[in-house]
Amino acid sequence: GQNIDQPTEMTATEGAIVQINCTYQTSGFNGLFWYQQHAGEAPTFLSYNVLDGLEEKGRFSSFLSRSKGYSYLLLKELQMKDSASYLCAVLDSNYQLIWGAGTKLIIKP
Amino acid sequence: GAVVSQHPSRVICKSGTSVKIECRSLDFQATTMFWYRQFPKKSLMLMATSNEGSKATYEQGVEKDKFLINHASLTLSTLTVTSAHPEDSSFYICSASSLDGGSEPQHFGDGTRLSIL
Numbered sequence: 566g567q568n569i570d571q572p573t574e575m576t577a578t579e580g581a582i583v584q585i586n587c588t589y590q591t592s593g594f595n596g597l598f599w600y601q602q603h604a605g606e607a608p609t610f611l612s613y614n615v616l617d618g619l620e621e622k623g624r625f626s627s628f629l630s631r632s633k634g635y636s637y638l639l640l641k642e643l644q645m646k647d648s649a650s651y652l653c654a655v656l657d658s659n660y661q662l663i664w665g666a667g668t669k670l671i672i673k674p
Numbered sequence: 675g676a677v678v679s680q681h682p683s684r685v686i687c688k689s690g691t692s693v694k695i696e697c698r699s700l701d702f703q704a705t706t707m708f709w710y711r712q713f714p715k716k717s718l719m720l721m722a723t724s725n726e727g728s729k730a731t732y733e734q735g736v737e738k739d740k741f742l743i744n745h746a747s748l749t750l751s752t753l754t755v756t757s758a759h760p761e762d763s764s765f766y767i768c769s770a771s772s773l774d775g776g777s778e779p780q781h782f783g784d785g786t787r788l789s790i791l
Binding site: 596598605606607608609610652656660661662664665666667669 | 680708715716717718720723765767779780781782783784785787
């Protein structure tokens with residue numbers, strides 16, 4: 566079966582750095598995506614990785630290792646508004662998005 | 675960027691009422707639209723995938739007669755929750771895929787919060 570694992574919840578301090586990990590086992594791979602979802606809102610797109618390596622976009626970076634079936638989202642200079650759920654999703658061989666359960670990130674002052 | 679409009683944003687109605695939710699792609703043509711459901715503190719659950727001009731493909735466990743999907747054009751898909759009951763109360767989100775693909779596979783609407791009394 567297809568499976569995406571990420572931690573249920575993480576806590577970090579304002580101004581600090583946090584890394585959210587995601588491991589996946591899917592039928593085929595056509596890219597990995599990270600989305601941010603605030604409570605009661607729809608997901609918003611953060612990043613896309615299809616090749617191995619690090620993609621940086623401002624305070625957020627995403628890393629992918631296809632051989633390990635592993636990705637992480639790195640958030641720097643954390644702000645209170647970064648408190649949200651972060652969803653990892655993989656596009657499988659049928660170009661269907663397989664979603665992880667999400668990681669709830671709690672930012673403390 | 676691509677914009678998807680979902681309407682209404684919130685619905686509160688009595689049990690037994692049918693509710694229609696619209697999903698429109700405003701500045702691109704969506705070959706495929708997706709309907710998701712999300713319960714509190716849970717991940718997105720794909721309900722069905724719809725392609726313009728053809729019948730929707732429903733995920734296992736989703737009742738076709740309960741959740742009617744119509745994808746009449748490349749810019750509009752509708753989800754109708756028929757004879758809604760309190761257990762249908764949830765957050766429903768649509769998304770759309772554009773013809774040119776790109777690095778963002780799905781563009782999401784803002785969601786509809788459905789509350790059945």
